[in-house]
Amino acid sequence: MANDTVLWEIDRRGVASVTLNRPQVNNAYNGDLIEGLHAAMDALGREAGLRLVVLRGNGKHFQAGADLAWISGVAKQPPAENERASRLTAEAIRRLDTCPVPTLALVQGGCFGGGTGIAAACDVVVASEDAIFSIAETRWGLMAGIILPQLCRAMGVRQVRRYALTGERFGAQEARRLGLAHEVCPTGGLEAAGAGIIEAVLMNAPGATTATKLRTLAAARAFIDDGELRDLIDEHARARQQPEASEGLASFREKRKPSWYPG
Template structure:
């Protein structure tokens, strides 16, 4: 099943695979891909035998953040439309974060911006040695607001402050040291490493697994309430329409340094 930008299937064991499918743009997210994630979660949520969701990215890269040409077009639309886009994006991450069955991300190549949010929202993350990460929104005059709660839970405030404020890129082993990634495997070894995780989950009682996940989130105060979610959405939408975002996105298109870079 698919909407072309997201593919999903479930096997007889109850193992669902959700595949981001915009390889020509490194699986950068746009409105279609966000809706595809919602469609996949709606469809899989109706499956009575669902045991685990595995997230993958087609092509060389897992997920390269936002499609900046799409972001530029959205920014020119009304505040209401920008709020709608931010809400759909935030709700997709929240739904993944609170999915009642375990989630597993298998990451190769680039995992930037929103991709790091997807990784942080998953229960288990395996990355190839060639994986490369960055929380890159501020480079383009944007902000990672709607994924910051998950990032702070995954790697802690101290490391989020470094990498969200510098936009530095870091490799798979550093991601593992930080806690964003649980396991690093050789290039070409994602399927094998992922299947070991899947088999471990399938050995466990389904209802007990769900209860353990949801109680863990509650104990860590990791659920985002409606008020906080609304604030995150509002700020995320406003930032996209401010002068810094206009300049940052223009610098990307024109392949130059942004105006705020000294000299």
């Protein structure tokens, strides 16, 4: 167990389960959840027999993006603390993206904002038929810069240009067509679908699997270097402290249209 917002365990086969555990807020991420992800990855990195990591969301939803109440609080913090929140988030996504063992995301219900970034950073994604996706940060005056590199590689820049600019929601079959999900299973069938993928991975040599994953990322020029990461963090942190973010978050709290909506 990492902390009560992120649970983890590893079985005798070397298959780790990492579970996002804030079901009361649809597993929306806050500082505790981000730090829990880091703690889980730290712990699993010390497991010599680790073969595969499976990510799940506890409850009805996989991960519903940022906890907007937390975002509002972070935005009011001094610049250094605001930047720290973006750095921890960006580093968690990069660590998941470059995890040396295969990663499998099992997605049900809502997968919004940062949740789509988590999915895009995983090697394999299985979505149940009830899954709904969106990249909707701009609705709240925010921007999804930290996860855009992974989304562009998963979906292609043309599709990201639609869905990150409109904030539209799309279903599991569309996610599969776009490349964000590899497979769609019946609602309630995630564990059965995931079991087949886990078995396939376990049949492969661990060292060769790690080498193949890392070489694939290198061949695709998919590693994010420290300079690019710093730029992503700076831009992400600045956006949270702009007037548009204040207005977007206020419109969400007050259940009204934002001031930039015409008329």
